[in-house]
Each structure stands twice: as C-alpha cells, then as structure tokens.
Amino acid sequence: MDVVTFGETMVVLSPLTTGPLRYVQHFEKTIGGAESNVAIGLVRLGHQVSWISRLGEDEFGIYTRNFIRGEGVDTSAVMFDKRYPTGVFFKERQAAQDPKVYYYRAGSAASQMTPEDIQDHHLKDAKILHLTGITPALSESCRETVLHSIALARKHQVKVVFDPNIRLKLWSKAEAQKTLFEMASLCDVVLPGIDEGELLTGETEPEAIAEALRQNGASVVVVKLGAEGAYxxxxxxxxxxxxxxxxxxxxxxxxxxxxxxxxxxGFIRGWSLSEAVALGNRVGAFALTVAGDVEGYPYWSQLEQGKENKQIHR
Ligand code: KDG
Structure with missing residues (x-):
C-alpha cells in the first residue's frame, strides 16, 4: 500500500432543491467522508490505498463499502457491525453558498472503532498514514485508535500526514484545540486550513501558523488558503x-x-514540497466543479494531458 487511512464515511442525502430541509421532497444519495475522499482521490492519481473503518451491517453500510471499493480502494479491513448503524448526513442547499450540513452520526458504527482495528500488518508496508481531526472527535475509543495508529506508524517508519478538518458540530473549540494540537505534535506533516491554523495556534498569518506547528513537532506544514492557494x-x-x-x-x-x-x-512520486503543493491545488480545484465530494477528482491521465473531464478515464 502507498497510503493507509481510516475514519468515518457516511451516506449523504443531498436535496435536489434549495431551501430549508423541512420543505424538501427529493434527495439524491451519495457518500461523504474526508478519509475515503482522500483514498478515492489518490487511487484516481494511480496509487494503492487502503481505507479502514466500521460500517453498520445495513443497506447504507453495504452501499458505502461498495462505492469506495468500486473506486478501487482496498476495503478488505472494513468491518461491519450489526449493533450500530452507518452514519448519515444531510446537506441543505442555500443559494450561492456552501450547503449546511446536518449529521446523524452519534453512536454510529464508525464511532465504535477501537485500537484493535488498526494492526501492524495494516501499516508495516505503507508509505504514508493519513489521519484527520474528525476521527478523534467521534468518541474516546476513536481518539485512542488515532493515537495507537500513530504509534504503529512510528514503529514502522511510516510518515504520518494529519489534516485537522475541525468540525465544530462534533466538539467545542477548546476540546478541538487541545486534542488536535497534541495530535499535530505527533505527526510529520500537518495540513490546516487558515482558520484551523488560527484555532490551533492562535496565530493569524500563514507563516506564523506554520512556524508554531513546526515548533510543536511537525516537519512540514501546509496552510490551505482557499482560492489563494497554499503556504x-x-x-x-x-x-x-x-x-x-x-x-x-x-x-x-x-x-x-x-x-x-x-x-x-506528489510526496509518493518523490516531488519537491512546492511541486506537491501545486499538484494539491490542481486536484482540489477539480472538486469545486461538482456538488458531490469526490465526483470531480481527476484521473492521472487528465492531469497529464491537461484535459477536462470530457472522456472516459480509468
Ligand atoms: O471533507 C469532506 C467531509 O467533511 C465530508 O464528506 C463529511 O467527513 C465528513 C465529516 O465528517 O464532516
């Protein structure tokens, strides 16, 4: 495996119309989860990726696993749990703005993940462990699972990449700050958005955020600046x-x-940091052109040829 990632993926129900959900009659169904999004994006760029999680042993769980597996991600370590459901979230479309998000994930199967779910054999041949700050917000056992996976990655010299992905619907600012700043200190690469960097470090400028996170322990920091790119x-x-x-x-x-x-x-290809960041910006831009999380991610052949999404790519 090039990359191993784990975390919760939910079924997403997106309204076909704009306005408050109480008036919406029709939805379309897809999936959303930061870690499986990254896994799918990487597979399209030509890498081997494993996504680990727990799903409910229910229709939505099977759908989620099949979707991710259908994209070519290795899902062989995913566990189905009879006792807990697959999480769900709804988007609410608002004119000319990003949608609002409503979670139905408390007590989900993924929130029951424990350190036993991540084992030596999952990580020992990987190049990168990718983690987000969503997972430790799900439950105490998920937080322990994250710390355990970092320890295993260290043992096997696997690089740990951490995207804080702060979700303030899941916990308070103070809890997020404390837990994620500590977690960032254990990771090699940290990728905050500018607002997340500010919440984590108290600094406001990209340079100062990066310095604070490097002093905290990371060797590489990339601060995402939205339309402005990244520092x-x-x-x-x-x-x-x-x-x-x-x-x-x-x-x-x-x-x-x-x-x-x-x-x-870019890291797996051995590119310089600036080249890898430029590739990140290109791939991220593709996601902006579609309503779903992953549908827009490019295939490597599209990037190589600089072509738009007009032909079939494998
Ligand atoms: O990064 C996109 C994710 O935020 C979305 O798909 C849902 O993973 C998700 C979450 O927990 O918010």
Missing part, C-alpha cells in the same frame, strides 16, 4: 503556491481532501 514550510523549502482559478464553483466540500490527495501523490 508551505519545511526545513528546506517555504513559499506560496497560487490557487487554480475555477470559473463556476458549485460546492467547496471535498476540495481540502482533493488537495490532500494531490499533495500525497
């Missing part, structure tokens, strides 16, 4: 990578995960 800093390289212009933005959800997929692909 990156390591011992060898630092600088800004400009954003990719997108004419018509449909939905920004999934762009950060696309960015992570592009960046990790």
């Amino acid at each position: 990156f800093q390591s011992i060898k390289e630092s600088g800004y990578a400009s954003g990719v212009k997108v004419e018509h933005i449909v939905d920004t959800i999934g762009a950060g995960d696309g960015f992570a997929a592009g960046l990790l692909s």
Whole structure:
C-alpha cells in the first residue's frame, strides 16, 4: 500500500432543491467522508490505498463499502457491525453558498472503532498514514485508535500526514484545540486550513501558523488558503503556491481532501514540497466543479494531458 487511512464515511442525502430541509421532497444519495475522499482521490492519481473503518451491517453500510471499493480502494479491513448503524448526513442547499450540513452520526458504527482495528500488518508496508481531526472527535475509543495508529506508524517508519478538518458540530473549540494540537505534535506533516491554523495556534498569518506547528513537532506544514492557494514550510523549502482559478464553483466540500490527495501523490512520486503543493491545488480545484465530494477528482491521465473531464478515464 502507498497510503493507509481510516475514519468515518457516511451516506449523504443531498436535496435536489434549495431551501430549508423541512420543505424538501427529493434527495439524491451519495457518500461523504474526508478519509475515503482522500483514498478515492489518490487511487484516481494511480496509487494503492487502503481505507479502514466500521460500517453498520445495513443497506447504507453495504452501499458505502461498495462505492469506495468500486473506486478501487482496498476495503478488505472494513468491518461491519450489526449493533450500530452507518452514519448519515444531510446537506441543505442555500443559494450561492456552501450547503449546511446536518449529521446523524452519534453512536454510529464508525464511532465504535477501537485500537484493535488498526494492526501492524495494516501499516508495516505503507508509505504514508493519513489521519484527520474528525476521527478523534467521534468518541474516546476513536481518539485512542488515532493515537495507537500513530504509534504503529512510528514503529514502522511510516510518515504520518494529519489534516485537522475541525468540525465544530462534533466538539467545542477548546476540546478541538487541545486534542488536535497534541495530535499535530505527533505527526510529520500537518495540513490546516487558515482558520484551523488560527484555532490551533492562535496565530493569524500563514507563516506564523506554520512556524508554531513546526515548533510543536511537525516537519512540514501546509496552510490551505482557499482560492489563494497554499503556504508551505519545511526545513528546506517555504513559499506560496497560487490557487487554480475555477470559473463556476458549485460546492467547496471535498476540495481540502482533493488537495490532500494531490499533495500525497506528489510526496509518493518523490516531488519537491512546492511541486506537491501545486499538484494539491490542481486536484482540489477539480472538486469545486461538482456538488458531490469526490465526483470531480481527476484521473492521472487528465492531469497529464491537461484535459477536462470530457472522456472516459480509468
Ligand atoms: O471533507 C469532506 C467531509 O467533511 C465530508 O464528506 C463529511 O467527513 C465528513 C465529516 O465528517 O464532516
């Protein structure tokens, strides 16, 4: 495996019309989960990726596993749990804004993950362990699972990449800050959005956020700046990578995960940090053009040829 990631993926019900959910009659069904988004993005770029999780042994669980497996992600370590359901979330469309999100995930199967779910054999041949700050917000046992996976990654010299993905619907700012700052101190690469960097470090400028997170223990920090691109800093390289212009933005959800997929692909290819960040920006931009999280992620052949999504890619 090039990359191993784990976390919760839910079924997403997206309204076909704009306005409060109480008036919506029709929804379309897809899936959403930051870690499986990154896994799918990476597979499309040509990498081997394993996604680990727990799903309910229910229709939504089977659908979620089949969707992710259908994209070519290794799901052989996913467990189905009879006792707990697959999580669900609803989007609520608002004119010219990102949708609102309503979670139905408390007590989900994924929130029951425990350290036993991540074992030596999952990680020992991997190049990168990808984690997000959503998982430790799900439950105490998920938090322990994250810490356990970092310890295993260290043991096997696997690089740990951490995207804070702060979800304030799941916990308070103070809890998120404390837990995620500690978690960031154990990871090699940290990828906050600018607001997340501010929440974690109390700094407001990308350079200062990156310095604070490097002093905390990370060797590489990339601060995502939305349309402006990203700022990156390591011992060898630092600088800004400009954003990719997108004419018509449909939905920004999934762009950060696309960015992570592009960046990790650059790392696996042995590219410099600035080249990897530029690839992250390109892949993230594709996600902006579609309503779902992953549907827009490019295949490697599209990036190589610089072509739009007009032909069938494998
Ligand atoms: O990054 C996109 C994710 O936020 C979305 O798909 C849902 O994973 C999700 C979450 O927990 O918010």
